[in-house]
Amino acid sequence: MSVIDVKVPDIGDYKNVPIIEVHVKPGDHIKPEDPLVTLESDKAAMEVPAPQAGEIAEVLVKVGDKVSEGSALVRLASESAAKEKGGAAPAAKPDEPSTPKAETPAPASAPAKDVGGTPARTPLPLGVDFGQVHASPSVRRLARELDIDLTRITGTGEKGRITKDDVKRAIGGGSAGGGGIPEIPAQDFAKFGPIEAKPLSRLKRIGGPHLHRAWLNIPHVTNNDEADITDLEAYRKSLDAAAKEKGYRVTLLAFMMKACVVVLKEFPTFNASLAPDKESLILKRYYHLGIAVDTADGLVVPVVRDVDRKGIVELSQEIGGVSQKMREGKISPADIQGGTFSISSLGGIGGTGFTPIINAPEVAILGVSRAEMKPKWDGDQFVPRLMLPLSLSYDHRVIDGAEAARFIRRLVVILEDVRQLVL
């Protein structure tokens, strides 16, 4: 048996992030992916999962401790640890002090992705965006449990801090975001027939509140259009045939991403976020696109960076690599942060249209459904053309319907004449 220190993985630019929950105690037997602690910055909360199975030998942190990438969290006794390639940092010798390590980040040479020899797994932001509110971790936790937006509560505590009572009052008064919505009454389904309770996957438990918040906070409208991609598809197929021999695929998605960036440059309000005070728009001069990936555990939206600077081949390889990584559950916060606009493509599965939920704090998302051969009137006769359905959901506080119609029309024009992509 060997003992390893499990450390905080790569959590992007966050430093000195408070621990708001410790999920384990000495003697606990844990499985890989079991949550060890929850961290919460002023922007997001994230869980650090166990990299492997074992017994908790020692908990090195407590609620309220501040940690950064590399800070040791727990000491894990694992029989398999020694065998794992790249292994974690060895535990302190028994005579070394075992006081909490939270304030003492480990050297940069020992990133948490080395823990247990596997990449850091799925410490996903919960998407909680509390802006600059003043509230203690326990109040934030309570707000999260009750799905209440703290930015909408006026604190009555010292220096305007939000207290637990403020949160509870907000539910009672129905003034909090979403908190005023009456609950769906619980029912005893067993009265009507046999049932089985199945826990939601971790991704769904984490992603659900993020989707719910976006749906409740953003006035969504979806505009639909379709693009004739007959010529584009012929070109894509020729690239795909060559790519298959080299071990990757060229799908429509890479072209969609390039086309979106061309249009986002022409319509900068779609590549923006509403400022926290909701009085201005933050326009982004970078083009990082989120792509929705369907995994066995649920939806993840990894971000492909600098799409404007990448070609179809590079993007195709990146889409293949990142979707495989997500499906293997090897997600780090850096993979899912910093998106400016998202694409959700269900075209490989089917469907004629849908309403994608905006990936807040972005302001628009493009849904792509399955291309279908349809008869199109060319002025003289019907001709068979491959038509691609597009659905653009947008934040109506930021984008007007006419602007959205122009955006999606422009996208259609580009997809119908792929030469425009290189202009």
Ligand code: CAO
């Ligand atoms: N119309 C017709 N066929 C399409 C298509 C479209 N719009 N998009 C993809 N296809 C085809 C591909 O060409 C490929 O066909 P062949 O294998 O026969 O050549 C097949 O469908 C499978 O494609 P794919 O889905 O593996 O690849 P992709 O690059 O299109 O998508 C990914 C990659 C990761 C986005 C996708 O696999 C996925 O996970 N989609 C689901 C996203 C999701 O869950 N969205 C809902 C979120 S809620 O808003």
